[in-house]
Amino acid sequence: MSTRTSWADLAANSAAENTTAGSSANNASVGTTSAAPARSTYVPPHLRNRVPSSDPPAPAYSGPASSNDRQGYGGPASSNDRQGYGGSRWGPPRNDYRSGYGVGGVGGRTGGWGNRSGGWDRGREREVNPFGDDDDTEQAFSEQENTEIDLGEALNQNIRRCKYVKPTPVQRHAIPISLAGRDLMACAQTGSGKTAAFCFPIISGIMKMQGQSAQRPLRGARTVYPLALILSPTRELSMQIHEEARKFSYQTGVKVVVAYGGAPLNQQLRELERGVDILVATPGRLVDLLERARVSLQMVKYLALDEADRMLDMGFEPQIRKIVEQNDMPLPGARQTMLFSATFPKEIQRLASDFLFNYIFLAVGRVGSSTDLIVQRVEFVHESDKRSHLMDLLHAQRANGVQGKQALTLVFVETKKGADSLEHWLYVNGFPSTSIHGDRTQQEREQALRSFRSGNTPILVATDVAARGLDIPHVAHVVNFDLPNDIDDYVHRIGRTGRAGKTGLATAFFNEGNASLARSLADLMQESNQEVPACCSLVMLFALLMEGGTVVLEEADLVAVTFEGTLHSVGAVQIIIVEQTAAVDMGLLADMEDMVQG
DNA sequence: AAAAAAT
CATH class of the missing domain: 3.40.50.300 (P-loop containing nucleotide triphosphate hydrolases)
Structure with a gap:
């Protein structure tokens, strides 16, 4: 294990490699966005007048709410980007790191919220092994293993147990960006590991926060204060993200709870009361919980929208705005926001920038492309x-x-x-x-x-x-x-x-x-x-579909294919479809052109 | 027009 390059190392190396380049071998492009140029100098009110501190206990970690981090990143992605999110911060192990999670019950989370639910250390004892292998859990916490810890050893161990050998391109780029505290809009093909890409930094960040004394406000006695919120558009997807996140956070002390509609509310409430760090939810049920004041978003440091373009399209956008903007969620800049999807139409990207602060846009391949697998x-x-x-x-x-x-x-x-x-x-x-x-x-x-x-x-x-x-x-x-x-x-x-x-x-x-x-x-x-077929135009696609139907084409944007003499329109393109068996000759094409223009 | 998402 010590001789091999660790997962985290790979991530670190690639972070260094890629901070200077706008593109890389795997066709990823990283850059600050031009969509929100005016926002790059904006500093949220509560962060103004803050002197860049000399970093007491939370220093090395560039936490999401740390103001000096944000300021370190002002400009557009260029040569100075290197200092921005890669390099030094994604570096060697830090001693302060283990204090938070090493032994159950160390430090912080004692005030008001954790104890009434039994405390996370007690919860951990009962934690069911999601991997179904009980053999090597002790090894996972071996005290000697104080090697290159970037995500945290417990998380690294879970990553190994998930049989993840090597980060995918989106993970390799998105994780360092997130660990550096930057907001992110990430587009990568289906099946390329986006869930892990936003889960790892969140879990890692919360583990680090466990070492600090976080005060949770005393609200209604039964209100819970998650530190991270992950929203998804369907119940089953929320369940799946919950399962994944639970695997990744096994024995890290980070509690993941899921809430969605169509299932008994009481059970979900009980789970919430036992303590929650990461809440995975569908929008409707979360709105319900917020209205009942069973959940407060006041302490949220991480907001992730999976299938973000879907979450912000017409059907969902009002609910998302309600959750993010009309509750007690910290403002952009005071939280870290990550948007992930395989597709992301431009107009929705623009809309999405409302939720982001000084963000990095990451695309692996063309946005909306498919995998050739x-x-x-x-x-x-x-x-x-x-x-x-x-x-x-x-x-x-x-x-x-x-x-x-x-x-x-x-x-x-x-x-x-x-x-x-x-x-x-x-x-x-x-x-x-x-x-x-x-x-x-x-x-x-x-x-x-x-x-x-x-x-x-x-x-x-x-x-x-x-x-x-x-x-x-x-x-x-x-x-x-x-x-x-x-x-x-x-x-x-x-x-x-x-x-x-x-x-x-x-x-x-x-x-x-x-x-x-x-x-x-x-x-x-x-x-x-x-x-x-040869020339992959619309025409040729139709030719293929017509299985040998003859297609004559003179003008690229005028298409004639054979199907039942019906006239169709494809965007700006006019299509004439005639009998499948009929050969299309130039005369017929001319007739059809008249039809189209007439 | 359809699908999803709270009771």
Whole structure:
């Protein structure tokens, strides 16, 4: 162990490497954003007039609320960036570090809030080993192991137990930035380890805070004061983040609690009362808890939004604003905010900057790109043929046999009703399947997911509730039975396969109803090195779909393909679709051009 | 238009 390069070392080295460059070999770009130029000099009121201190007990650690850190970072990402977030702070071990977590009960957290819930050290004794291996827990706390501690030895140990060998690009860049105290907007492909990228710095930071005496205000006797808040758009994703965070924080003394709707409130309240450092939640339930004054956000030092673009789109934005801006959450600059997603439309990035202070924008690859670990196929399937076509795919899959663990197939449909009816149809036709959507009870949803994960029902029919974030091992095939209207949704859906370096297959059923997706789909496929015909234009995609239908094209933006003489429009592009079998000649094309212009 | 998210 001592001879090998540690996980943390790798992170440290790469932090140093990358602070000077705007891009690196793995195509990550880091830079301060131009979206909020006016904000870079803003200092929140409570931080004004503060003399850069000479760093007593919390010095080496550049904590999230430390004012001098922030000031160290003023300018745009340039050569002085190196001093900014990398280098010295991500350096050698510090002695003050262990004091907080080494032995249960040391230091700080005694005032008013911890003891009534039994205290975190007692909680730790009862902590169930989430790894199911009881053999080497003592080793984990070996006192001699005082080597390169950056995230904290207990956390490093948990990372090893999770069999994480080497940080992914997003982790390698995001973790040092977060450890240095900077706000972050991070975009990286599905399945590239974003959860860990925001969990590690949060857990590490809270471990360090345990060494300091934190005063929690005395509010209502039953109010709890989490130090970190992680929000996600679906209940199941919150559950999953909770599970992950619990693994990472095993025996660190950091308590993780989850709160979401559809499940009994009382149980969640009891968990909260036993103490909470990191609260993982869906927005609705959290708003409820805030209104009941069972949770205060006053002590929050870390705010993470997973699937951040989703959290800030029309459906969620008011709730998020309510939570972040209309409660007692510290202002940007007094907390550390991290936004993560695989997709992040520009207009939502702009909106998101409201929640950030002097932040760094990190993108691994193009924002919204897909991983080339996923083989994408598009097949032209009429609405009426979709079921039998799916049946063919499933039969073929069954015939090809399955190696090792049961290969799972996730089938996305557009509506809840459609999910129910397809599930039933599959079931009747001898394919063990289940479904998940927002009209099912929470129990049913969780049961469906369990049954799918275990391979008991290797087919899951889902609405977009399952499109984002869920990490289900052995999903070999994602079928877009109904394609979404938005390419970003497509990216998230197919991202349920091809995770953590594994390959996957995604099949889309495409027909005339999906014309509005065609161009972006073609672009995406080309970008992720998918087999799209020679010139991967919209035209060629259609040509592929038409299976040999003749396509004549003179103008790049005018497309003629063969399908039932219907006129379609794709964005600015006019598309004429004629009979599948008809050869398109120049005369016909001219006629169609007239049609389009007329 | 649909999906998700509190009771």
